[in-house]
Amino acid sequence: MLDDASLAERTGRLLREARYLNLATVSPTGRPWVATLEYAWFAGPPRFVFGSATGSRHSRDLAASPQVSGSLFLAGGGATGVAFAAVDGAQFTGRCAEVPAVDLDRYYSGFYEAVFPDERQREQWMLPRSSLRAPAGHRLYLIEVERWWLIDTRTWERDRIDRRIEVPLAELPSS
Secondary structure (H helix, E strand, C coil), X not given: CCCHHHHHHHXXXXXXXXXXXXXXXXXXXXXXXXXXXXXXXXXXXXXXXXEEECCCHHHHHHHHCCXXXXXXEECCCECCECCXXXXXXXXXXXXXXXXXXXXXXXXXXXXXXXXXXXXHHHHHHCCCHHHHCXXXXXEEEEEEEEEEEEECCCCXXXXXXXXXXXXXXXXXXXX
């Protein structure tokens, strides 16, 4: 049985261990796109932050429409097979936009600490704040999560039907 505590625990594991999120956007002409991005997670309310070039396809799509969907995934096993007990994933929907310059300090350090936990790497790859403000060509983007689902593991072993279970945002980890 999946209770709120186990759903929150699984979500916490995904947020800690998944290195990338897949972000789906749609162009003004209706063309879909998915980008794989490194991210930082911020709780209360649930948010993701990622960095990208303003000229990238997903950034141009976001400038036209802020609605997004995305996923995180952990795969168990390795070269010898898949450990199904270690497989887990989440999907979400939300709204995404550039982090306003006035809020850049709020997310800047947390984003770079999450993406580059090693301090030496962080110093090497961290963009200065000035490179994340207009007219520079990079930005931090903020996804405000509106809905969250996990793979529903309750019946998979019995019928092999891939289902999702929605997790109320209030049940997501608070840190």
